[in-house]
Amino acid sequence: MAEGGGGRGDGGDKARDEFFSEAKELVDGLGRDLLGLDDALKRGRTDVELVNDVFRGVHTLKGLSALFGVTRMAGLSHELEDVLDDLRLGRLEVTPGLLDLLFRAVSLYSRVLTAEKGDGEAPSSEIEQLLVALGQTSQRPTGGGGGAVAQYDLDPALFGVLTEYEEHRLRSNIQQGLSLFRIKVRFALATIDSALDELKASARPHGEIITYLPTGSGADVDTIELEILMAGRGTVEVLRGAITGPNVSIEEVRRRPGGSSVPPALVRGVASLPPQTSIAPSAAPPSMAPRPPGAVTPPARETGNVRVPDAASSRDGSSVAPVHQPRQTGSKAVVPEMSLRSVSQTVRVDIRKLDLLMTIVGELAIVKTAITKLSDRARSRAADPRELATELQRLNRTFERHLAQMQGGILEVRMVPLGQVFDKLARVVRQISRELGKEVNLVVTGAETEIDKLIVEELSDPLMHMIRNAIDHAIEVRAERLRVGKPPIGTIALNAFQKGNHVVIEVEDDGAGMDPKNIAAVAIRRGIVTADEAAELSPREVFALAFMPGFTTREIATDMSGRGVGLDVVKTNISKLGGVVDIASELGIGTKITITLPITLAIINVLLVEIAGRLFAMPLASVDEAILLDGSQIRTVDSREVMTVRGASLPICRLDRLFGLPPNRRPREYVVIAQVATRRLGFVVDELVGQRDIVIKALGPSLKGVRGFAGATELGDQRVALVLDVAALIEEVLSPGEARFLAWQPAVGRA
Amino acid sequence: MRSVLVVEDSVSARAFVRAVLEAPDFAIQQGGVTVLEASCGFDAMRLLPRGPYDLIITDINMADINGLELIRFIRKSAHHSTTPLLIISSLRGEQDVDRGIALGANAYLAKPFTPEQLRQICERLLSAGIAAAGPSKPVSGGHGS
Numbered sequence: 001m002a003e004g005g006g007g008r009g010d011g012g013d014k015a016r017d018e019f020f021s022e023a024k025e026l027v028d029g030l031g032r033d034l035l036g037l038d039d040a041l042k043r044g045r046t047d048v049e050l051v052n053d054v055f056r057g058v059h060t061l062k063g064l065s066a067l068f069g070v071t072r073m074a075g076l077s078h079e080l081e082d083v084l085d086d087l088r089l090g091r092l093e094v095t096p097g098l099l100d101l102l103f104r105a106v107s108l109y110s111r112v113l114t115a116e117k118g119d120g121e122a123p124s125s126e127i128e129q130l131l132v133a134l135g136q137t138s139q140r141p142t143g144g145g146g147g148a149v150a151q152y153d154l155d156p157a158l159f160g161v162l163t164e165y166e167e168h169r170l171r172s173n174i175q176q177g178l179s180l181f182r183i184k185v186r187f188a189l190a191t192i193d194s195a196l197d198e199l200k201a202s203a204r205p206h207g208e209i210i211t212y213l214p215t216g217s218g219a220d221v222d223t224i225e226l227e228i229l230m231a232g233r234g235t236v237e238v239l240r241g242a243i244t245g246p247n248v249s250i251e252e253v254r255r256r257p258g259g260s261s262v263p264p265a266l267v268r269g270v271a272s273l274p275p276q277t278s279i280a281p282s283a284a285p286p287s288m289a290p291r292p293p294g295a296v297t298p299p300a301r302e303t304g305n306v307r308v309p310d311a312a313s314s315r316d317g318s319s320v321a322p323v324h325q326p327r328q329t330g331s332k333a334v335v336p337e338m339s340l341r342s343v344s345q346t347v348r349v350d351i352r353k354l355d356l357l358m359t360i361v362g363e364l365a366i367v368k369t370a371i372t373k374l375s376d377r378a379r380s381r382a383a384d385p386r387e388l389a390t391e392l393q394r395l396n397r398t399f400e401r402h403l404a405q406m407q408g409g410i411l412e413v414r415m416v417p418l419g420q421v422f423d424k425l426a427r428v429v430r431q432i433s434r435e436l437g438k439e440v441n442l443v444v445t446g447a448e449t450e451i452d453k454l455i456v457e458e459l460s461d462p463l464m465h466m467i468r469n470a471i472d473h474a475i476e477v478r479a480e481r482l483r484v485g486k487p488p489i490g491t492i493a494l495n496a497f498q499k500g501n502h503v504v505i506e507v508e509d510d511g512a513g514m515d516p517k518n519i520a521a522v523a524i525r526r527g528i529v530t531a532d533e534a535a536e537l538s539p540r541e542v543f544a545l546a547f548m549p550g551f552t553t554r555e556i557a558t559d560m561s562g563r564g565v566g567l568d569v570v571k572t573n574i575s576k577l578g579g580v581v582d583i584a585s586e587l588g589i590g591t592k593i594t595i596t597l598p599i600t601l602a603i604i605n606v607l608l609v610e611i612a613g614r615l616f617a618m619p620l621a622s623v624d625e626a627i628l629l630d631g632s633q634i635r636t637v638d639s640r641e642v643m644t645v646r647g648a649s650l651p652i653c654r655l656d657r658l659f660g661l662p663p664n665r666r667p668r669e670y671v672v673i674a675q676v677a678t679r680r681l682g683f684v685v686d687e688l689v690g691q692r693d694i695v696i697k698a699l700g701p702s703l704k705g706v707r708g709f710a711g712a713t714e715l716g717d718q719r720v721a722l723v724l725d726v727a728a729l730i731e732e733v734l735s736p737g738e739a740r741f742l743a744w745q746p747a748v749g750r751a
Numbered sequence: 752m753r754s755v756l757v758v759e760d761s762v763s764a765r766a767f768v769r770a771v772l773e774a775p776d777f778a779i780q781q782g783g784v785t786v787l788e789a790s791c792g793f794d795a796m797r798l799l800p801r802g803p804y805d806l807i808i809t810d811i812n813m814a815d816i817n818g819l820e821l822i823r824f825i826r827k828s829a830h831h832s833t834t835p836l837l838i839i840s841s842l843r844g845e846q847d848v849d850r851g852i853a854l855g856a857n858a859y860l861a862k863p864f865t866p867e868q869l870r871q872i873c874e875r876l877l878s879a880g881i882a883a884a885g886p887s888k889p890v891s892g893g894h895g896s
Contacts, residue, residue, distance in 0.1 A: 022762050022763045059841065063863060160853060160854060161820045161850065163850075212820065
């Protein structure tokens with residue numbers, strides 16, 4: 001007999017795709033919740049709701065990963081779930097150490113997911129280590145509370161519908177001496193979700209909602225009555241003032257003196273069970289008692305069944321392979337090659353955005369109909385060509401307008417808030433600072449700034465690298481900070497904001513800062529610049545040297561207690577996205593790295609220019625203006641051509657010479673002034689052709705090594721233009737030292 | 752034609768159940784299967800009046816209205832008092848499962864399960880439904896002795 005599921009017996013490929021995107025969302029959610037718990041813990045509180053959210057997340061992950069055969073993940077989830085269950089049922093307390101374990105689990109989850117998708121190795125040994133560590137968390141017994149619950153005038157049937165967790169929360173609240181309230185409320189079934197959210201928000205400051213009971217039998221009506229059981233400190237009057245509405249009634253659950261009629265469920269409640277009973281679920285078959293007679297014998301577990309591996313399910317760790325180094329403490333060993341890149345290729349879209357797109361498609365369909373009619377008319381002899389042309393022009397304008405709307409709409413769909421990356425970075429900060437024994441606060445602004453999904457994905461690793469560097473090399477340890485009169489806790493600020501067609505991200509720390517002299521010395525030692533060249537560089541140009549390939553090794557970076565590990569990699573990655581990195585630093589005060597990125601990579605607006613009869617495209621986002629070249633304004637300074645524009649001097653670059661093309665023989669030339677971040681350069685071109693919206697195509701593998709071009713584009717009339725990588729060109733032309741690519745000759749002697 | 756309501760807050764678990772129930776061999780055997788999905792208890796309540804259903808499958812651990820409360824609600828409704836009802840939940844919630852059975856669920860399948868296990872138990876429940884099931888006869892599966 002064929003498997004019930006799709007094809008491979010795993011519930012279908014589509015379901016499997018759903019699994020990856022859901023799992024990723026769950027893991028991201030876990031990270032956020034853990035940060036919330038961490039925050040609460042710093043303020044000396046335990047957020048029980050968050051603990052339960054984390055439990056539910058892991059619980060769902062466990063079920064899903066086992067369902068879809070991701071056994072490593074299932075094993076990890078299984079053990080985590082045990083610990084989290086202890087946490088939420090009050091058998092275990094939230095501690096920083098325990099949070100560490102949970103944070104580690106979140107990062108392992110991400111790596112397992114990546115590995116499952118076929119990228120890289122699964123971190124098996126690290127999972128084992130974590131499992132051992134989790135197994136060692138011990139639980140403390142909780143006191144009973146059954147007697148106390150019995151004092152309340154509660155319907156015994158209530159306990160038949162409480163989950164174990166809800167029952168625990170009820171007990172726990174009662175033990176703390178809180179009052180119980182019964183809120184009866186009637187909602188329209190259609191709008192219950194939002195109405196309930198409102199109610200929850202007004203109830204939250206006054207206590208904790210234990211459960212929601214739908215009362216009545218109305219499966220066939222439009223409204224539903226809920227009985228909400230809530231525990232709180234205040235009086236019933238206060239609660240009545242807070243939760244208002246036409247269909248709300250609130251009363252306090254009375255306490256009865258005797259405490260009689262204890263429901264049987266309470267007697268064998270959670271607290272009275274020996275702790276082991278509920279924490280070793282796989283050790284024994286579940287007790288289904290009281291199993292009514294006539295129960296069908298369960299089918300035996302088939303081989304090939306998806307199940308948690310035994311090694312992972314053993315809580316005491318006895319069957320887990322011994323691991324001698326449960327946890328490394330070296331600064332870089334713990335998170336090797338960790339990547340924050342997400343495994344999901346999906347984007348969640350607000351349905352309204354799609355509705356808008358659909359409307360535009362409808363408009364385009366109308367234009368299409370009009371064109372069909374027009375072509376019918378054109379075929380008939382009687383048609384007046386001029387009239388047809390006018391009509392066609394009108395249609396063309398409408399078409400263009402809708403196309404532009406559509407383009408804008410689709411771009412918007414691709415946009416995701418940077419907060420998605422920032423959340424992950426917050427975890428990295430926490431983890432690394434704890435590993436290194438440094439105290440760091442991360443201050444984030446502009447998390448809502450939106451940028452193309454593709455860029456967000458590519459951005460997470462470079463940002464992580466920079467933050468790692470900042471904590472590792474820039475932020476001083478507490479004692480040192482106090483010695484130099486800084487606040488004991490270091491700060492890393494992550495700021496994002498939109499600036500025109502660009503998004504700017506700043507990573508700023510209040511650490512030791514960099515010494516230009518030190519950097520220059522290292523650069524000279526490494527042969528990146530000569531001592532003479534270095535002497536002429538401005539401090540800013542010196543800092544830029546830190547981004548040069550070959551500038552750093554770990555040893556040197558540590559030597560100068562500055563930064564530099566892999567900064568060239570950061571720069572390369574950012575450049576690939578059409579962005580630039582700028583660095584500013586003050587010794588003893590701190591360092592600020594600024595990344596400027598285009599908002600999207602998909603469609604760009606360019607200025608088409610002609611050089612030696614060939615067409616080139618320059619992204620308009622980096623073009624400031626284009627002016628006629630006035631030869632009399634050109635001077636040569638330090639063997640570099642410079643012109644004066646409105647009183648300011650501007651270095652210029654002759655693209656024909658740079659690209660080794662025949663020189664221009666026309667009387668007129670133009671200068672296109674481009675700016676990326678704070679650097680400006682004038683590009684000399686023969687002709688300005690016009691503005692266009694283009695789609696960039698990659699140059700293909702054989703031309704991959706050619707720098708200075710972002711790609712090529714088809715212009716629709718069988719012509720192709722190369723798209724200049726303005727950022728790279730500016731970088732190359734203005735950077736100190738010699739040019740390292742293209743046939744660029746120093747522009748000497750041409751005035 | 753069989754109509755099945757699946758109440759489960761995980762979208763991929765729902766997709767899994769749907770894939771099993773809509774697999775051609777099973778669907779043909781059952782004379783066609785329509786799956787309705789509810790992502791939470793309220794969704795389920797909204798879908799209940801659109802019944803009758805030949806089978807309701809529900810998770811326990813869900814936000815707001817939990818599966819137990821939903822089972823009680825379903826059983827109180829005249830239209831769904833005897834509809835075969837399957838709990839899919841993980842082994843952890845033993846006590847929860849006991850309560851679910853006490854509230855009138857007919858069967859329990861432990862997560863994780865294979866497509867084949869789900870298929871078998873649904874097959875049994877669907878044929879029991881035709882025979883107008885009397886008081887609940889729990890069927891369980893997913894974990895052997």
